[in-house]
Amino acid sequence: MTNIEQTTQNMTSGNSMKQIILFFLPLLWGNLFQQLYSLVDSIIVGKGISDQALAAVGATGTLNFLILGFVVGMTRGFGITFAQSFGKNDMAMLNAYIRAAKKLSIMFGMAFTVVCVSLLNKMLTFLNTPEDIFDDSYRYFAVILLGIVVTVMNNLEITILQSMGDSRTPLTAMICSSLVNIMLDIIFIMAFGTGVVGAAVATVVSQFVSYLLCLKKLRTIDFMSLGKDTSEIADEKNILVELMKIGLPVALMNSVTAAGAMVLQYFVNLMGSAYVAAYSACMKFASLFEQFGMSVGLSMMTFVGQNKGAGKYDRIRTGVRQGLMLSTLVNVPISLLMIFVPGSLARMLLTDNMIIGYCTDFMPIMGISFFALGWLFVYRYSVQGLGNTFIPMLSGGLEVIMRLIFGFLVGRNGFKGIAISEVSAWIGAFLMLMVTYYCLIGKRTKAIA
Structure with missing residues (x-):
């Protein structure tokens, strides 16, 4: 057995449900630990500094999604080519893709x-960030931005491993990263009193540990242990262009989706810092809970990428059906928590009873619709694994439209309206992507027949 076979998982043969679950579980725990340090940041900032400090960190959430979502989404798009090359058993092509992806990731990260x-002040002003939390928001996110290259390279390394079926190494890395983040949070904020800057530094350092x-x-x-000779690989320029074609739509999808979230953040900011704190807390839990469906x-x-590379479309259909079943099962307890104990969840982050009350209005609406979010993922x-990144990008645009329409219709009238606007985006994108998947897989099946 070669070194690469010992450390990866080929998902093109064997029991598909078993393989999906074996890959899913480490991936889930890894993503949960990745979110853990974000949640711990919020707990320590909220309890160790103030609710206003939590609001300051939360006010940068949509900008974080917009900017980091772009570069991280791009690396995830690169992973589609990695998985398909691995499914074809073409290690030389995989190696060429990885080398080119690293160059692109560093270039985009630095830019x-x-x-x-340089534009951070204007972006926070554009979002109508409340004056009483503006300075802390600026200081926190400036540090996060200075660590973009670290974040991008960490996500690229994770994507490479996952595309080859290795979800265990990223799990180990994320656990260590989370523990480092928690330790540094306590040292910087609780011991040294560095405020929100300390939380940001802890996040960047923990990402570097994972990397x-x-x-x-x-x-x-040894990527070259199997596959074609390197002399058969196309020149680097063509590889860079191919990576950009498949990676940019995924990056744009993340950023466009973030733009929709910024619409809601704008409406929430107009309501004042108390609502910003409540919204931040609710979205922290949503980000944590969505890791189950996202994983x-x-x-x-x-799974789809590897089997697409191997040309096994019947296996893809079976795997996607099983994925939908698994997504539904993991979201049942999450929905129940958000519907029936939202106040208990909010008290983990907040101390003000009025702000906690806002959360109890918001979270049950999300809980009812969480199944649609899981199916959306x-x-x-699956559509991206098939090599189509354009339609998922359009689905991000649909999310913006849904948030904008419902934001103006009901979001301006109250906090519950913000929640309705959020879930409307999930449902709209889910329906669009479901139709797209069945159209694509149907065409592939007919072409083979």
Whole structure:
């Protein structure tokens, strides 16, 4: 058995449900630990500094999604080519894609750092960030932006490993990263009193720890142990263009989706810092809970990508049906928590009873609709695994439209309206991607027949 076979998982043969679950579980735990340090940041900032400090950090959430979502989404798009090459058993092509992807990731990371740091003041002003939290929001997010290259490279290394069926190494890296983040949060904020800047520094350092651990594992894998000779690979320019074609739509999808979230953040900011704190707390839990459905979706992207490379479309159909079933099962307890104990969840982050009351209005609406979000992830990542990143990008645009329409119709009239606007975007994108998937897989099946 070669080194690469010992450290990866080929998902093109065997029991598909078993393989999906075995890949899903480490991926889930890894994503949960990745979210854990974000949640711990919020708990320590909210309890250790103030609710206003939590609002300041939360006010940067949509900008974080917009900017980091672009560059991280691009690396995830690159992963589609990695998975398909691995499914074809073409390690030389996989190696060529990885080398080119690293160059692109560093280039985009550095460019975004320079541009976004210089425009941060204007972006926060455009979002109507409340004056009493503006300075803390600026200081916190400036540090996060200075660490963009670290964040992008960490996500690229994770994507490479996951595309080859290795979800265990990223799990180990994310656990270590989360523990480092928690420790540094306590030291910087509770011991040294560094405020929100300390929380941001802890986040960047923890990402760097994860990057080093993933890089160490990748250096043990011999990508050239199987497949074609490197002389048969197209020149680097063509590879860079191909990566951009498949990676940019995924990046744009994330940013366009974030733009829709910024619409809602704008309406919430107009309501005042108390609502910003409540919204931040609710979205922290939503980000944590959505990792279950997202992990199923990411499992499907690797599964579908590898089987697309191997030309096994019947296996893809079976796997997607199983992914939908798994997504539904994991979201049942999450929906129940959000519907029946929203106040208990909110008290983990907040102390003001009035703000907690706002959360009890918001979270049950999300809880009722959380199944649609899970199905959205399954179809979105399955479509991407098939190599189509354009329609998922359009689905991000649909989310913006839905948030904008419902934001103006009901979001301006109260906090519950903001929740309705959010879930309307999930449902609209889910329906669009479901239709797209069945059209694509139907065409593939007919072409083979």
